[in-house]
Amino acid sequence: MPSPLRVILNTFLSGPQAWFFVAEDRGYFADHGIEVVFTPGDTLANAVPKVASGAYDIGYGDMNALIELHGARPDAANPVAVFIMHNASPYTIAVAADGPIRTPKDLAGQHLLTHPNDAALRMFPEFIRATGLDASGIAIIEDRRHHRDLTAAILRGEAAGLFGFVNTLASAAIEAGIAPADLRHFEWRQHVPALCGAAIIASPDLVAERPDTVRGFVSAVNRAVKDVIADPDAAVEAVRRRDPTIDVAANKARLMGTLALEMAHPEGARLGLGDIDPLRLDEAIDLITAVKDLPARPESGRIFDRSFLPPDGERIRTLAKAS
Template sequence: MFRKLGLSVVAGATLMASLVPASAQTAMKFALDWKFEGTSAPYFVALDKGYYKAEGLDVTIDSGPGSVAGIARVAAGTYPIGFFDINSLARFRDQNPDKDVKSVMMVYDRPAFAIVSVAKTNINVPKDLEGKVLGAPAPDGAFAQWKIFVKENKIDDSKVKIENVGFPVREPMLAEGKVDAITGFAYSSYFNMLSRGIAEKDIKVMLMSDHGLVLYGNALMVNPEFAKANPKAVAGFVRATIKGIADSDKDPEAAIKSVMKRNETADEKIELARLKMSLKDNFVTPWVKANGIGAIDDKRMADAIDQIAITYEFKNAKPKPSDLFTADYLPPVEQRKF
């Protein structure tokens, strides 16, 4: 009898031990900036390979409303962590000084802001936009940088006609010749043009970061109350995400499978190409290769804030880099190089 009781106690203890890790997991809802596309592969890789789970996190990944609008969701605590535009964060904090949302990992060392055109319009350098019609949705993240782009490239913007177009018709209007160029995210507009039947050789992408913009792009942002209560969870999410990016960079063909499992209607060939473009242009830039992913250069960030001030008049004092970004949750640099 005692032996049976002992076995029962041991079995019960074993069962309880097996349940502890699951109950100890910290739930984290993570908001992307947009849909489940090639650019979101690193997060799904980290999820599928158990990197988040190994950090004690029960992560749920949701699509988002865009790289600007989602910041309010993090500020409100609807999502403890999200992936949004750090330039928009500067404006958000100025308008909401009581919301101490900060970025904890720079993901896009270079933003995807671009001017996209077709070969027949002969737009090869920024000044070529003079005398042309530029299609730009008013809330577009790339168009938000237009004044900076104009100033840095000495464009006479009085000679550029801005056509306010909707997101759904932006690329169709360019393909049909109703506008000469458009603003957009490179990895979105480029592939949207391909899907409209425009030949690869005829699509021209002018990255704004190649023409004077020193701005950073999208970063991981956290709700301040959540970060204060769960610093280990935030650091763990960052570590796991870095592993997901490293794996995606090493084997994008395998990484894209994690996206396709969640978006079966997507074209795998296009999403793979989108992932490869974003890895090269946004995630793993020469600076990132030299210095590791996730951090910022304070001087560059200060210069970026000065550029933001060209497009936005701060009501309060201009933010400092430390107001927008903290490196407190980043692992050592040797763990951020790949």
């Protein structure tokens, strides 16, 4: 058997990674002759350079960070996205729902908390451009505490807002004994709709040398997502078997929220989960290239390779919501 695939996840083990563990437990990877070693990550954005470095074969990484990498290294052999899991952007700034900040422009002059290199923070310039926010007086403070502590800090008034993912912060609120409705969200999917979120990305060496392995990995995960939709309790149990310390209720809420938000873009009904409208991808590339002043505007075909997607009849369309 070939050497095991080294896979870097987006974060610590959590409910919205369940499809990877379901695929492993039910032998879907083994059906394709694949053995996998998963490593927890530290942010969605950081998974991209870790695959680019050669340390990992596959990453669960940020599609927008991948675009940025390609634009910054136009002549390099870069990773490629092979399945877009989050076809809607999960990024948000959360504030107290009963506080004075009612619109994005009310964030002007405020203090905002963030984990280092958070994917939402990295895409803050795109949010600023889309909303017309005057960011000149905003103070951004890095804070490595768990999100459950940071959500509580926001409600105590330690800062005005918190960068993150909508469902990550909702789950963290539950863990902190806070009602998710106590947070108001300014969501990128509403203000910067061209962007998406997490994707399965593969190293250039893996794509070149073991394309059938890439295709098999994607097929196994796609099959497991169907199982997760059918039985989310069993899916969270697959995560709990790997980390018995997780808050099961919070992780189920996070998983269900991810299925209902990040994975429910309307175009999924037409294209199926894993794909993106080419015009929308080009719009995202144009925006990121301009806002981040990248050395080159990367070509979409080098960033996302559709040839590894499941056949049309096997794609998931049930999650898509009407626009």
